[in-house]
Amino acid sequence: MHPGVIDYIILATYFLYVLGIGWLVKRRVKTGADFLTSGHSIPVWVTSLAFIATNLGAQEVIGMVASGAKYGMLTCNFYWLGAIPGMIILGVFMMPFYYGSRARSAPEYLKLRFDEKTRGFNAITFAVMTIFSSGISMYALGLLFQLVLGWSFTNSVLLSAAIVLAYTYLGGLTSAIYNEVLQFFLIVLGFAPLAIMAVAKAGGWAGVTARTTAWMAGQPAFAHNPDVMTHTWKYMGHASSNLMGVEWFGMLFGLGWVLGCSYWCCNFLVVQRAMAAQSMAASRLTPLIAAFPKMVMPVVVIAPGLAAIALHQMGTPGILVPKGNTYNYNLVLTNLMAQFYPSGLLGVGLTALFASFMSGMAGNVTAFNTVFTYDIYQSYIRKHASDAHYFKVARITTVVGVLLSIGAAYWAARSNNIMDFLQLVFGFVNAPLFATFLLGMFWKRTTGHGAFAGLIVGEIVATLTLGLSIAEGTGGWFGVVHTFPSAMAQNFWIAILSFTSCLIFTVLVSMMTRPKPVAELENLVYGYTKIPVERNVPWYERPILLAVIVGVACILFNIWFW
Amino acid sequence: MDDLRVPIGSFFAILGAMLLIAFFTVTTGPALATPRVNLWCGLAMLLFGAIMLLLARRGKA
Numbered sequence: 001m002h003p004g005v006i007d008y009i010i011l012a013t014y015f016l017y018v019l020g021i022g023w024l025v026k027r028r029v030k031t032g033a034d035f036l037t038s039g040h041s042i043p044v045w046v047t048s049l050a051f052i053a054t055n056l057g058a059q060e061v062i063g064m065v066a067s068g069a070k071y072g073m074l075t076c077n078f079y080w081l082g083a084i085p086g087m088i089i090l091g092v093f094m095m096p097f098y099y100g101s102r103a104r105s106a107p108e109y110l111k112l113r114f115d116e117k118t119r120g121f122n123a124i125t126f127a128v129m130t131i132f133s134s135g136i137s138m139y140a141l142g143l144l145f146q147l148v149l150g151w152s153f154t155n156s157v158l159l160s161a162a163i164v165l166a167y168t169y170l171g172g173l174t175s176a177i178y179n180e181v182l183q184f185f186l187i188v189l190g191f192a193p194l195a196i197m198a199v200a201k202a203g204g205w206a207g208v209t210a211r212t213t214a215w216m217a218g219q220p221a222f223a224h225n226p227d228v229m230t231h232t233w234k235y236m237g238h239a240s241s242n243l244m245g246v247e248w249f250g251m252l253f254g255l256g257w258v259l260g261c262s263y264w265c266c267n268f269l270v271v272q273r274a275m276a277a278q279s280m281a282a283s284r285l286t287p288l289i290a291a292f293p294k295m296v297m298p299v300v301v302i303a304p305g306l307a308a309i310a311l312h313q314m315g316t317p318g319i320l321v322p323k324g325n326t327y328n329y330n331l332v333l334t335n336l337m338a339q340f341y342p343s344g345l346l347g348v349g350l351t352a353l354f355a356s357f358m359s360g361m362a363g364n365v366t367a368f369n370t371v372f373t374y375d376i377y378q379s380y381i382r383k384h385a386s387d388a389h390y391f392k393v394a395r396i397t398t399v400v401g402v403l404l405s406i407g408a409a410y411w412a413a414r415s416n417n418i419m420d421f422l423q424l425v426f427g428f429v430n431a432p433l434f435a436t437f438l439l440g441m442f443w444k445r446t447t448g449h450g451a452f453a454g455l456i457v458g459e460i461v462a463t464l465t466l467g468l469s470i471a472e473g474t475g476g477w478f479g480v481v482h483t484f485p486s487a488m489a490q491n492f493w494i495a496i497l498s499f500t501s502c503l504i505f506t507v508l509v510s511m512m513t514r515p516k517p518v519a520e521l522e523n524l525v526y527g528y529t530k531i532p533v534e535r536n537v538p539w540y541e542r543p544i545l546l547a548v549i550v551g552v553a554c555i556l557f558n559i560w561f562w
Numbered sequence: 563m564d565d566l567r568v569p570i571g572s573f574f575a576i577l578g579a580m581l582l583i584a585f586f587t588v589t590t591g592p593a594l595a596t597p598r599v600n601l602w603c604g605l606a607m608l609l610f611g612a613i614m615l616l617l618a619r620r621g622k623a
Contacts, residue, residue: 006584010577017573024569046566178566185570189610193603197596316594342591344584344600348577 001148001338007347014186014351015163018179018358022167025175032391035172036370037104038276042174046181047282048289051273052297053180056187057360058141058353061301065336066329068298068305069320071243072212072229073561075305076298080232081256083294084554086264087287090274092547094265095284096531097441098275100523106268107375113440113524115448116379121455122433123375126268127368129426131401134364135408141357142409148334149350157409160354164361165402169395173276173370176362180273183355188293188300190352194333195303197340202310208303211310229306232561245486254492258499259427262434269367280532281541288546295554308332361405368401369394428466431495432458432502439506442526446506449513454506462498466490565621571614578608 029035042050067075103109107126111119141160142153167175202208209230217226221240228235228243235241236248244251264270264287274286312320319335320327337349373394382389432455439446439454470476471484484490521528539545581604588600 004588006580006588010580013573013576013580017569021569043566181566182570182573185574185610189574189603189607193599197594197599200596201594311594339592339594340596340599342584342595342600343588344581345603347584348581348603 001334001346003149003346003350004343006344007350010344010347011351011354014355017182018163018167019170021178021182022170022175025171025178029170029172029174032373032387032389032394033104034174035391035394036366036373038172038174038177040276040278042177042276042278044277044282044285044289046177047273047277047286049184049293050177050180051270051286051290052294053184053187053359054270054273054363055360056184056356057137057363058144058357059137060360061187061191061353061356062140062144062330062333064298064301065305065308065333068302069308069327069332070305070329072306072309073232073302074229074242074244075302076232076557076561077251077255079294079298080554080557081251082260083264084291084550085256086260087291087294088547088551089261090265090271091284091286091288091291091543094437094441095274095287096280096529097524097526098271099277099280099283100529100531102523104275104374105370106266106271107371109524110436110440110451111375111379113521114446114451118436118448118452118455119375119379121452123371123379125429127371127376129429130269130364130368130371131404132408133426134361134368134401134405136412137357137360137364138405138409139412141353142413144330144334144353147331148338153413157406160357160361161402161406164358164365165399168362168365168369168402169398172394172398173272173366176366177273177276179362180359183359184293186348186355187352187359190348190355191300191304193345194336194340194349195300195307198304198307198311198336201340202307202314208306208310211313212306215309215313229309230561232558234562239485239489244488245484246489246492250489250492250496254496258431258434258495259492262430262432262495262499266433266437267430268371269363272367272370281537281543284543285541285546288543288550291550291554295550295557304336305329305332308336365398365401365405369397372397372401427491428462428494428498429459431462431498435499435502435506439503439510440525443507443510444518444521444525444527445510445515447510447513447515450506450508450510453509454502454504457505458498458502461501462494465494465497469493565618567614567618567621571611571616571618573611574607574614575611578604578606578611580604581607 033039064075098109101109101112103112107119107123110122138157138161142157145151145156146153167179199205199208202211212229213226216222216228222228225235225241236251239245239247274283277283277286308319318339319332321331337346341349373390377393378390435458436451436455440451466475467478468481469484469490470480471490472487474487475490484493523529581600585600585604
């Protein structure tokens with residue numbers, strides 16, 4: 001890939017805009033609360049787009065194209081099953097408690113609802129996770145640019161980290177959110193031409209279907225169901241008949257219910273965007289409005305992967321390149337860009353890659369900031385200081401967070417396989433959380449001891465499941481009791497077992513411990529929280545109605561690509 | 563900054579203009595590139611930028 005002068009000018013223009021937005025927002029940020037929580041001042045269309053953009057990190061974009069090439073339409077389940085239901089549940093059921101409690105972070109909600117130890121445990125694991133996520137993301141970007149552009153790893157890591165640091169330091173959460181919206185449009189407009197050109201070159205959707213079918217027919221394991229790449233549910237009856245090696249139950253319960261909901265409803269990284277909205281109504285609308293673009297994102301990020309297989313089957317070289325005895329799917333996106341984008345559009349594509357990386361990293365940095373300042377520093381280090389003091393701490397935390405992420409990126413560069421392992425661990429650290437929040441919000445009898453015990457047991461069960469099972473060479477350090485057909489199945493079942501054990505233990509321990517007095521549950525639990533009913537507002541401002549529309553549309557998508 | 567639509571609109575308008583410049587100056591491209599893709603994408607981004615700026619103006623009025 002050889003960018004020209006115009007491509008570098010486009011990239012430079014983008015960097016100027018990003019820094020400019022940070023600088024313009026700075027004038028509005030006057031207090032620590034402005035810096036960390038945006039002072040509930042952001043319009044709903046902005047919070048909605050930021051809500052999905054923060055999840056559209058570089059790994060998400062590169063990874064979804066890669067999965068599209070590896071698993072085909074089954075990858076859509078990460079959207080139509082693993083995201084939309086979680087976003088509906090957040091908007092309809094959970095947001096009233098997050099917003100109504102006036103908590104400034106998800107761990108703080110746990111403190112208000114349960115107790116200090118539950119908050120502390122959640123805050124510390126979350127803080128560590130965000131640093132590593134941002135480090136992994138930075139490492140992925142540095143590695144990619146080194147491989148396809150020949151740029152030095154250090155230069156791309158330091159340049160992008162410096163820019164993210166500059167705009168988050170200047171304008172805090174507001175600056176991160178505003179930039180995420182710009183990044184969202186850039187990612188969509190930058191990659192959509194690639195999807196359109198690649199699919200058109202492969203003969204349209206009919207061509208993609210015919211050619212991926214011909215491709216699968218050549219593989220002995222799928223010779224009897226060669227259309228497996230263009231269906232989402234048709235071959236989910238048995239793990240061996242689909243490309244992910246997962247059966248319908250693991251998919252539905254593990255991805256759809258546990259992993260999807262724990263990410264979209266309990267991960268402060270995304271929930272923070274909804275909490276920044278202007279009112280409770282706006283905060284509930286945030287994930288529901290975001291669900292519309294989220295639902296059609298597969299067109300931009302999964303279609304190119306499928307088209308890549310079709311083009312490869314047609315004999316186009318340089319798109320699906322071999323790696324060992326399989327293929328290097330992670331290079332599919334950049335290979336497509338090199339084959340389809342002339343100078344000019346190539347600059348837009350590279351800028352979109354930078355943008356996706358920055359949105360992911362800034363999301364982690366701002367979430368880390370808030371959780372560290374409010375849930376760790378203010379709770380355990382210095383309790384009753386002035387807002388100005390916490391403002392200063394938050395700014396220093398921004399710098400420290402970025403420096404730690406750079407450290408994590410270099411650590412990842414030195415020991416690559418450890419990062420793959422960590423990513424697996426992040427998946428199951430989150431899994432039991434959904435049980436904790438669900439019980440906390442909807443069962444008034446849940447106690448702090450119960451929630452804490454449930455979380456700990458959930459993590460232990462997750463670790464044990466990984467330690468006692470093996471899939472594609474992962475896990476099995478304590479011996480192999482069960483072999484999963486794929487790493488994906490292992491991941492989903494770890495989540496299922498972790499969630500279920502957390503749920504059971506939270507209930508059991510709650511029954512044995514003293515419940516919180518009803519007076520202290522106001523605005524925290526269902527039945528004790530005044531949930532505004534929207535009357536006399538246009539249909540598009542009614543959460544329930546929007547949720548129904550989104551839900552029906554999502555079901556139709558599932559049926560369409562059955 | 564009061565309206566995010568202004569920076570977004572102007573950014574994509576500039577990006578569109580740059581793609582039009584690329585269309586007139588860049589003569590070679592990779593094998594699979596659709597002809598005139600810089601032109602079409604440039605026009606699309608100009609249009610998107612213009613709509614954003616227009617919405618911002620209307621929002622203010």
